[in-house]
Amino acid sequence: MQPSPQVSAQPLRLLHFSDTHLYDQAEGRLLGMRTRHSFEAVLESALARSPADALLITGDLAHDEAAGGYRLLRDRLEQTGLPCYCVAGNHDHWPLAREILGHFAPPSGSIAPLGAWRLALLDSSLPGKVRGHLAPHRLDALGSWLKTNRAPTLVCLHHHPIAVGSAWIDNLGVDNGEALIALCADHPQVRAILFGHVHQAFAQRIGQLELLAAPATSVQFLNQSHSFAVDTRPPGYRELLLHADGRIETRVVRLTDYPEHPDLEAGGY
Template structure:
């Protein structure tokens, strides 16, 4: 495959937690308002090549919540790909797919392959990669002609240092990392779910947890606790040589 040195720009927005009710609130915060605030801030930047929505998009799983999301996203005027979180409902994801969003699977951008994994485990707030998702990952790693791969999932595959939150992490992270270790193409892994910032590396792979577009959780808390940080989104630049530049933008509320 011919190398493409053109940088690619991605925007990750996660854990929007919308409701059917436009006035729906999560721990006192109107989540439609915070998402609108984040989208307005994003429109002040050059448009990305792709927006990634990494789960918990609609808190109550309502069709009206997904329709509200599809009505808000055209503000960005760029392609959107999404994955489910533990609060999402798959009938709602059909609404997203019918509106032109990519739901799961893989997507090629330049010489990068984006792998979108479903970690939803019905009836649980925790996450699990079913055999079909592990197969999707392994096949993408083995067969992708693109030299660089970014993996997106909802649940965190490594501990955050919060006992309550780590109890609802990805429960087969060993299988996930075993698949990654079988390839030399993976450059980064991004996730949501944790409502806080995380950045580390493992065997040269960037590991990136992203704060929510609404409320944040207090890092390092043994029991559930909220932080005071504002809504956020993550910008990523994927370089032709496999490098990743990234920053989280915190968005002050009016």
């Protein structure tokens, strides 16, 4: 059972992390960056700024499908004492992740309460594929739930449901993202879709619906790049202030003076 945040007039502070890409080995590197170190630095910085009410991690929790990264993540999430929710990414071994993370990794389709808000947690991963897909029965179940539940809602998944302007990764989003966006746009209580996978900050509005990506806590990808390219921006996260009336204030926060940089010559990952 996860702790439940207090209901109050103050907005809830949700910290959205993504693409931690943790390795079994403590010094494991993704494109030259030690991802355990960058994750711990981002988490520590985020929690030190002001009290948080909950954490969300939108996938690619581990890079190598091994237990060590998930164990580290579980230990760090337990230390926060906060409600924490993880969804599956294309790099994850989800049965192993769920076995180790327990209640931090609820089943796909779970609805997590967060004060007046709800988080709808979806698994968009496809075994053996980099791109994503949402099973039609999951979309149908979300649609049925939204018909009778009017609380302001955040839909959370790993893959991007909309093009972010980088051709190489726009081929690797959730391949039925239009259906998800149409469903959410039809239900105005869905205030935002939150995702990762693109390793860059992204924000776009369609009507009243916000589409928001968190940067990776690990390596950043260059935005608006036709082909694969690494960015020099430091790791970070997205902060969301969730007001009880359904308003969202959000910003991206990055580490300053982070000493380690990715290999800019990398041609892929």
